[in-house]
Amino acid sequence: MSTGTQTKPRGGGSIDVRYVNPFIEAIDNVFTTMLDLKPQRQTLRICPSEATGPQLTSIIGISGHIHGVVALRFPPDAAKALAGRFTGIVPTEVNDEVIDAVAELVNMVAGNAKAKLDMDPPLQLGLPTVVEGTGYRLKYPTGAAWLEVPFESEAGSFCMEITYSAE
């Protein structure tokens, strides 16, 4: 894993990267099936302590044998382009359609990944939330590290951020 030069571990805990693969596979499955896109994964890294520029982040909580958060972070143009892939019309602004589209994306990615993890009882998903703003960062109270998985796609770049603790 490359930590890069500008990166700084958040939380300071550890994370088992074996659990990350189902989420990476889920990105491929969801984007290919629903959006006809094949995102190219970039180098996995510890999250930067703060992302810069305007961004739209869809977040969903996971609970059960592992608990944590999965988030998809998009620049506004990428979020609009992805929403357009769903509906056939690219929105000109970040409106309710865009918010709904990115919320559903993280919902499907988390759902697909939890099925691959196949725990008994099944992991539980919360309802997705979307945050819009500039220069914020996500936090989760366990102190576990955050991993960031960047992707490049025809619709633009985006990142998956993930943190969790296992029982």
Next chain:
Amino acid sequence: MKALVVDDSMTIRRIVIKALGMVGIQDTVEAADGTEALSAVNEQDFDVILLDWNMPKLTGIDTLRSIRKAGKTVPVIMVTTEAEKSRVIEAIKAGANDYLIKPFAPDQLAAKVKNAVPAATP
């Protein structure tokens, strides 16, 4: 033919409605959660219901149980991210006619609807 499309995501509702059009179902009613769905079911008759699982207010599985408890036999297809085998079994036991896991391609949904509602035609 009339379908009830229940999902808290308007994006998914649009995709489902588009897929329903592939089997000739143009008359659709949308509900964003289980309580809206039950209201619609109490007021109207539907030929098929497409039902999400994870929704605010009332989950899809509890909505399904309420529909069956009320004696409604309308075909219900769960359309959900809940993909574990135990979830599928739970839904079938609760009275689901079929189960489609998100993500899905529109033609997959169309095939499920066609199977549940043979009168649906392309």
